[in-house]
Structure formats: structure tokens, C-alpha cells
Amino acid sequence: MDRTAIGELNEKVGSEVRVAGSVSVRRDHGKLIFFDLRDQSGTVQAVVTPKVDAHKVASEMRPEWAVRVGGVVNKRPDNMVNSEIPLGDIELEVKEIEVLGRAQELPFDTDAELNIDTHLDYLPLTLRTKKSRAIFKVQSEIAYAFRDSLKKCGFTEFQAPKIIGEDAEGGASVFEVEYFDNKANLAQSPQFYKQIMVGVFEKVFSVGSVFRAEKHKTTRHLNEYTSLDIEMGYIEDHTDVMKFTSGLMRVINEHLKETCKEEFELLGAEFPSIPEEIPYMKLREAQELIKAEFGEDGVGAPDLEPQHERMISEYAKNQFDSDFVFVTHFPTSKRPMYTYPDEEDPTYTKGFDLLFRGLEILTGSQRIHDYDQLVESMKKKGLVPEKFSFYLQAFKYGMPPHGGFGMGLERLTARFLGLDNVKEATLFPREINRIDTLLSE
């Protein structure tokens, strides 16, 4: 008999079925054994009477055993109906149980609230909880909506390499790789490659791991994360990229409303409010605003502190009913050499950060596309253009005006779901002292 998805059992009342899944919990009532069985589609209550041979197996079963069960789907008696849960009006009367995989006793009650370190120590188990499954279902749908939407807008996906040569930008937070007889590095972003690819496909995107050797352990930082990157040619300026980003965020949000309503409910998360055009302000304006509205004087600083990001987000929420807000025009001196300076005041860039519920989730800009201007910009930053010869070819051989952004999938997931710690939205987070298990000091 073919396997029936548990979520479809309510269409099989009175029928004999075969299902398979993991035991969630077992409850014995006298000689009756009840257990919850879950598969990807849902959870059903099963009941085993002492009349069937399966009773012996059932009496040994523990949570997380993988089993195949044959039985009959029954309506529950009226007084046993649980209308709070899906399939709460049926139960599976067990005829046969085949054990597919045994489990040892669980180290703790997986439904309990765990501290983050215990959660991380036991990921192969704790990722199976309803909460974790909801988070990573949402994450997979975000990645899907991102790519699907871009494909429909004529973007071409490409695979960016992660092993890169010498770090010509001299960044501090780069991981070093032993590459045969040479040293190489792990890419902090696919930046150079996506710009090169604009020359090839005009509009491109890439989804992949990036690596940051940040020593600090915070609720915002990851040493490895998934970067959602786009780059688009033939723009007028950075505002084209920002407008496109607004539309993309709305599409992702709509997709989640369609596919992840249950998961949002389970996690107590609210869908964000995203206006047709996300509001934006210059860094300097944001700083004046923070001073005027919140009494914090950060005017003139080259960037926003985390609490400032939260203030600006609060302001945008109150003023524009937007959970998102762009901050533009960071100082040229603090942004990478490829960032386009504003012609009106070249000390500031045509670059932007996107804040989502108080946290920066995305950084983008128009890029310099003129070869001479780019070489000049490198020199101003004290960089050696010869070290960028491969990248510079793209500009030597003609590039249109272009811009793009990089966005952290884990941060985006966490903000959508209102999770305080980005690690909750990261399947296997890498920390300074943890790669799956704790590292020796």
C-alpha cells in the first residue's frame, strides 16, 4: 500500500492507510497507548489497543523513533475532538507498526524553551522542533521568492567562487586558506564577480555563503552566512536599485503571506508593513533626526550605532508606517573603493543601507563604472590598482552604469520573524569558539 501523507488523513476517514513518520510523544492510558506521529505534512494522534500485536512494539516506542504504521482512520468521539489543532477530529487506529529507526532517550524535553547554547549543542535534535522547522521553512521560502522574483525580472543567476586570491583590499576580517603552495582567502562577498557578470548578463544575482572573520560574538554577527546578491546594469543612479529593492521586499512579503501564514502564527510573528516605496533619508538627516527626536547626538559620525538604527526604524514605523527604511549617503572615506561618490558632494556616496525593524539587513550602492575613475578611487584609498588587474578588466573593456546590493538571508529571516538572535535563523552557525561543537580555546 502506498504511503499517505499525514496531512491528508482527514480525507481518508474509514479507510485503511499506511503512514510513516517520527513519534513526537507517547501517552499511556491504562492499556491504551496513544502517540503523536508527525511527517512533513502534519501530525496525527494514533491509538494502539492491547488487541493488536503492535501493542508490544508501541509500549517500547520513544519520541523520535521513525516508524511505518498501518491502520484505519477514525472520527474521534465528540468529547475527544481537539479543535485547536489540525487533524484534531480524527485518530489513527493502529493495526501494524514497523520500526524504521530507533532513538535513544532524549536529553531534555524538546518542547521546553532552551537557552541558545543548549540549542546549538544539540542542533541535529533541536532543529526538529516545531519552532525551528517553522523558521527554516520560512527561510527556504524567502530564498525561493528572492530568486523567483529576480528570474521573472530578467536577472540571470550565477555561481560566485568562494576561494579568492590575496585580499587586495586589505580587510581585517578575512579568513585565510592554505591553497596548495599559496595563501588564498575566503570571499567576504561576491562583489567583484557580480560586477564582472553585469558585463556578461546585464542583470545578475547570486545566492551563496560569504565569510567574515569577525571576532565579536553578538546577536547580529555570523562568521559564515548566506548572502543574497544582485547587481543590475543600465541604472540612472542608486535610487533605481532602491526602488527595485522596495518592490522585491514586497514580493517576498507577499510570497510569505501566501506560503507561511501558519509558521508566522506559530512564531507569533507579524508580516511587516512595506510601502510601495520604502522611505529613505541621508545619514546626516538621520543623525539630526535622532538628535531631535531621541536626544542622542551622533551627528557627524561616519555610521549609525545599533541603537541609532533602532531609533530610525522606530521613527519610520511611526511616521510612514514602514518596517523598512533606507539610509543613504554614507561618507566616501568609509565605503569601499567601488562605491559611486555623489557628484553634488563627493565626500558622500550614492550608497545605502536598508534597515528592517531596527537592524541593517542590506548594503548597496551605485558602483563606479568608469575605468579611470575606479583606478583613481583605488589610489585614494591607498590601494594598488595592479593587484586588481583581473577585476579591472571588466571596466577596461566597457561597463554600463550599474549598482546592486548584498543582503544577509539569516538576518532577513530573523527580522521577518522577530527573532532577537540571528543565530536562531542560522541552521549551523559558526562562532569564534564553535563549529558545530565547541572548539578548544
Added chain:
Amino acid sequence: MDRTAIGELNEKVGSEVRVAGSVSVRRDHGKLIFFDLRDQSGTVQAVVTPKVDAHKVASEMRPEWAVRVGGVVNKRPDNMVNSEIPLGDIELEVKEIEVLGRAQELPFDTDAELNIDTHLDYLPLTLRTKKSRAIFKVQSEIAYAFRDSLKKCGFTEFQAPKIIGEDAEGGASVFEVEYFDNKANLAQSPQFYKQIMVGVFEKVFSVGSVFRAEKHKTTRHLNEYTSLDIEMGYIEDHTDVMKFTSGLMRVINEHLKETCKEEFELLGAEFPSIPEEIPYMKLREAQELIKAEFGEDGVGAPDLEPQHERMISEYAKNQFDSDFVFVTHFPTSKRPMYTYPDEEDPTYTKGFDLLFRGLEILTGSQRIHDYDQLVESMKKKGLVPEKFSFYLQAFKYGMPPHGGFGMGLERLTARFLGLDNVKEATLFPREINRIDTLLSE
């Protein structure tokens, strides 16, 4: 005026339009200047008469300049129609040219056949050729079809980490990373994580970079490539995975027929023939066959040599009209510790390779899902189970029977397109002596 896609200009005859793109080639005929302008949607011939101001700019233009052009779409005179190419019956009469990005003189004729090293030295330029764009368009559609098909079959995508801890399997071909005060490695596959994720989502897939520190420089090997990975729970045995793989390959092929016909034509590639169930044979049978049919005695060897893979493929093509063939039952001693041994003869595994037009593109198997059996298998291989404690949790806490495969996107692309060297199907190939540019010896 909004930008019109060049591919749609045939619908605009008689109208004034604005287009943007890269100059492909310029030809001067007396005072008339002709140039080909390409964007993502197509290429059109533009003509500039001496009457317009743009004539001066046009006379300076070189291939790969990015320009915006205003003009009128005209039918070509009958004797000028080129019915061999799309848009060969129209031309753009130029009124205005705005230069968006200049290009220096190209180092060579990009339409010429280049040797692979020159191609790699100049990727930011050579990837722009028709041939390269066709290859990587096909690649992006393969990745799309892979994911789309899996999502429709109820698989959940997940992001696998690339930085992993100490290489407990002791593989020779692993890259080492300086991870703060510890040593880490780059993942050779997402194997452990996808198995862990079967416990979470039952059926999962992942697309991402994997890393092999292979010292040999061949037409088949890459030091970094994109792995398409699936893992599925509740299988009966490895043949379930093989059947699923057959279906998946057919879906990808159908998708390419729908979306990449032009690209296949341009590259002189033929769509493969894939029976509903791809034929399969055991390694020993394959070896006997090679001996009988081709006179090469490899009977008893633990694996197939490259020429043997070609022979088996040739046989499958002739015998079953299949461009794909599975080889199963490799020796347990030569396969990883998680591979399921065949109960009928445990010296061979329930594992398989998939050959596509003479090259192995995919390796898969049923996996051991019982904790004790897995620990035992590790010990038999001389491995220390304690070093796998994180991975082993998945099995300690219950796993269903499961299996899956890993497949190289670049090899798959190359085989679809009949490219001899997998590097032609790799955007930025990493070689022992090359990361974009040549490394010092």
C-alpha cells in the same frame, strides 16, 4: 522615453525608440557607420548617417562601449535583409548616442577560437562572447529546474555551512582554513548536514560550493565547484533514489528544451535521450561487459577508469538509447562509512554513480540510518566515532531510512552541452596554479 528591449524592436517598426547596450562590432562604409548593438534580449544593426551629430561619437566608438541610443526602427531594404539572424530584417536609424561607458581596444578578436588559458586570463571579457553567455544561461536554467522540480516534489531547501571542523574522515583532498586560534576545513560536500536535515524536513536539497584540494589539473576536476545535493527519507532502498534521479534528469532536460533551444543550437549541442528509467548495472557486471565488448580487462578493480566510463556510456547509448547509465554496487571498502552495505553481499554497497555521456556526474547511495550500525561502520574504517559526535546525534535520536546524491553543476552543464573541458562550464575555475590570475609557483 523608456528603454526598449532590443529583442522587441521588430514590433516597433516606424517608431522612435530608446535602447541601451554594448557595441559588438563597428563597420564603416564610406560616411555611413554601422554598428551592432546588443543587450540581454538581442542584437540589432544600427546605422549612423553623417547628417546627425551622433556621427562624431559613432566614429570614435569601439567594441564593448556601453551606449544609450535614440533612433527610429526601419525595415531594411529587401537586398539588405539577413534572414539568417534574428532582427535581420530591421535596422535602427540612429538620432542620438549617449556614451555610458568607454572601452579600451580589445586584446584580441573575441569571436575567434581562444585557447583555454587565454580564455581564463581574460574572463571578464571572454565571458561576454555568445558562446560563453549561452553556456552560463544553460547553467542557470539547470540550477533553476533542479530546485523548482524538487520544491514541487516537497523537498525543502537548506543552506549548508562551508567551514567545517577538523576533517574526521581524514581525507587527503581537503583545504585548511585558519579559523581564529583553531584549524578548520572547507567542506568537500554537505553530506553530514543534509543527512541531519532529513531528520528535520524529511526531504531536502542544497545548492552550494564545495571544495576539493585535488592536485591534478585535468579536464574533469575543479578545486571548487557547485554541488547539487538531495537527501530523501523513508526510502525502501537506493533504487528509490535512482528512480527519483531518472525523473529529475528528465524534468531538467525538458526544461532546457523549453528555455534553451537557441543556446543548444548555437553550441551545436544535442538534447540527451533519457529513458523513463535510466538503465543500471552493477560494477562487476559493467566490468565483465567492458571485457566482453571492448576487450579491456578491469574486472575486480574497485572503480571504473575514465575510459571505462566512456565505454559503459557507449554501450548504454547503443543498447538502451540512453545517454545516462547508473553503475551500482561499488566495494564497501572504497565507499564512505555512511554508505549502506547490500544485505545480500555486504562487501558491496547500495551506492551508485551516474554516468552521462561518458563522465561520472553524480554519486549517491542509501545511507546507514541505524546508530549502532553507523558507529560500527566508522570503526571498521578505522575512524574514531567520538570525533563524529555532532553528526551522530541525528542517528542517536532517530532517523528513517534515507538516501541521496551529490552532483556537480559544472560537469552536468558540460555534458549537456558536449563541452570537453569542465572549465568551459565553470565561470571562474580554481586550479592548482590559478585563482583568476596565475599564482606564483
